[in-house]
Structures are given as structure tokens and as C-alpha cells.
Amino acid sequence: MSRPRARERKPAWLRAFIPKTSPLVVTVCEGCGLYVIEDRETVWESWDYGCVAGDDLTVAIILGRPLTRVTWLPSVGYPLLRSVSGSAGIRPDGQYLAGHTCHLARVSVKPFTPPKRDRPPGKPWGGPRLSKQEIAEFKRIWNMPYSRLKYEKAPTVVG
Template sequence: MKTKQRASERKPPWLRTFVPKSSPLVVTVCEGCGLYIIQDRENVWESWDYGLVEGDDLTVAIILGRPVTRVTWLPSVGHPLLRSTFGSRGIMPDGQYLARHMCHLARISVKPFKPPRRGRPSGKPWGWPKLSKQEIAEFKRIWDMPYSQLKHEKTPTNHGRPGR
């Protein structure tokens, strides 16, 4: 009977944000060394250390010959996507990466991942076009109109003329 490997470290709390349940990535414990790792189970299963590799840490990873994968944040779905770099190709100095997990070797980094800032501060409007009082009144009139009456209403076009 196979027993589940126990972690030899505490799980960083930011990993729950980085790898939510909806992600094809999985946070698990390495069976060999007992450290937390991120597994990409979408195609070929690959294991990555959870520390974010960038800047000087990226230089260290390249010098040590440790394979890395590029982290691309997908704000529309709220989780990252990992992209292969094929050696030194695809490595950009401003990119964010994860280093391949190699049992019993020290991690390149333990830096937490922070999702990119939103395009606008929370609580601020999206920058809708300014509407005239007439346009707002027309919207309210149509909004309050019963559906049975709305079916027979002619739709104005962008030029202010009735539609077909």
C-alpha cells in the first residue's frame, strides 16, 4: 500500500492564489524530497519549483543549466499558463519563470508570484464614453418599456435615423 508523501516544509499561502482549483497546474509534494512543487499536467507532466525566477535569479538558473518555463498570467481566467523556453531560446530578461524541480537540489528562488496589477484602480469607472442627457433619457425610456411594446419599436442606427 502506497502512502502519501508528507511535506518537509510549510506550504506558502500565495500558492493558492497562483494555482487555483480551475488551473491545469497542481501543487503537490515531491515523492523524492518532500518539497512542494508545481506540476503542469496539461500535456507531458513536468515538475517545477514554486519560486519565481527573474532578474539575477534567471542568470543563476542559466549558469547552472537549470531548465526554466515562462509564466504567462491569464487575467481572464485567473491562473497562469506555463510556456516552454527550449533552452535559452524564448528567455527574455523581463520575463518571469519557474525553474525545473530537481530532487535534493536547492531551489533557485522562493520569491512569491504576484499577479499583474489591474489596468485600472478598483472602484474607478472603466472610462465609458460620456453620454448626453438626451442619450441617457432615451436609454431610460427604452429600459422601462414593456417587452411587448419594445418588439414593435424601430431601432435607431448610429446616424440617428430609424433602422429597418
């Protein structure tokens, strides 16, 4: 049994989007030879790799294509797919993948972009409280040439 041959080039961003540790797999469809994303967690499903969002989302709903929501997991570095039923559960600001149907054009070929991480505002770092003597010692060692530094003994600090 031979592997199906791809009719297109694999997008470079797809390797970063789905790493080897992910339960999702990028394969070639046996029927049409296009790259698809297979979800092999529970029921094996095939999805076109283009990110469906904005106007493409409207097109997918009109065409009746099944959709799955892409949820990015920053802790593990790969996406998780969550099914939506019909138009229920679809948010206009979400990113989706359209179900793959052989020999039909993709709804979208846009690459997926992970969401920006919101960081809570924090206090500015004031730095450690060092004495003038400790700062002078640091500057002296920092500006010392390496040939002399390797023979310098480390100061012992007790206290």
C-alpha cells in the same frame, strides 16, 4: 500507497496562485518532500514554486536549469506555463519557474505577482442628466426614515 510527507510548510500565496480550476497542481515531491508545481496539461513536468526573475534568472541559466515562462490569464484567474528552450525565448522582464531537481536547492522562493492590468484611458463619467425635480425626489426618498419608507408607494414614471 501512502502520500509523501512534506518537509516544509506550504506557502499561503501558492493557494491563490494555483486555484482548483487550474490544470496545474501543487504536490509534494516523492523524492525530497518539497512542494512542487506539476503541469499536467500534456507531459507531466515538475517545477519549483519560486518565481525566477531578475538576478535569479541569471543564476538559473548558469546552473542549466530548465525554465518555463509564467503567463497570467486574467480571464480565468490562473497561470499558464509555456516552455522555453535553453536561453532562447527568455526575456529579462518575464517571470519563470525553474525545473525541479530532487535534493538541490531552489533557485528562488519569491512569490509570483500577477501583472498590473493596463487600463486604457477613458472619458470621465459626467453622470446621467437628471432634472432638478428628479434630484429633489431622490434626496427626499434617500433621507426618509425606513419606518416611513416601507409604506411609501413607488412613483410611476411614464414617458
